[in-house]
Amino acid sequence: RIFHVHVKTARSTMRTLLHALLLALCLCQALAFAPAAPLASRRAVSARSSGVTMLFGMGSKEVTGPVSVVFNGKKTVSVEAGSPLAAAASKAGVRVRFDCKEGKCGICEVKVNGKNMRTCIGKVPKAAVVQVTVP
Numbered sequence: 001r002i003f004h005v006h007v008k009t010a011r012s013t014m015r016t017l018l019h020a021l022l023l024a025l026c027l028c029q030a031l032a033f034a035p036a037a038p039l040a041s042r043r044a045v046s047a048r049s050s051g052v053t054m055l056f057g058m059g060s061k062e063v064t065g066p067v068s069v070v071f072n073g074k075k076t077v078s079v080e081a082g083s084p085l086a087a088a089a090s091k092a093g094v095r096v097r098f099d100c101k102e103g104k105c106g107i108c109e110v111k112v113n114g115k116n117m118r119t120c121i122g123k124v125p126k127a128a129v130v131q132v133t134v135p
Contacts, residue, residue, distance in 0.1 A: 064126065065081065067080070067124055067127060067129075067130055068130070069132060071134060075092040075093065077091045080124070082123050084124075085119050085123060086119050096134055106118060113127065
């Protein structure tokens, strides 16, 4: 009888472990097909290819080639449209605070033509003159 009790306990434990394993397997497969968080739910913080015109409301003022970027109305540098905004700030000698360098924390946020943009991930918009206000 003692052996019989141990066998029942072992079977019960095995059954519980099997159920837990199957549940974990089902959850993993369900997560594999779960949709990722949509990019639209994140704030528009950088200019991307064709979205530059709409995001900054620049209409027909788009340019190709060098763009004049004016920092705080004082320092002006010429950089290529679409180049990293952080590189333009560095070229101008303007210090922008940062932390994560991924656009998540918002510490590096500046105003570009009146719109908020995170310097670490932002690109220089396609406009003849870009005004950047660094706090």
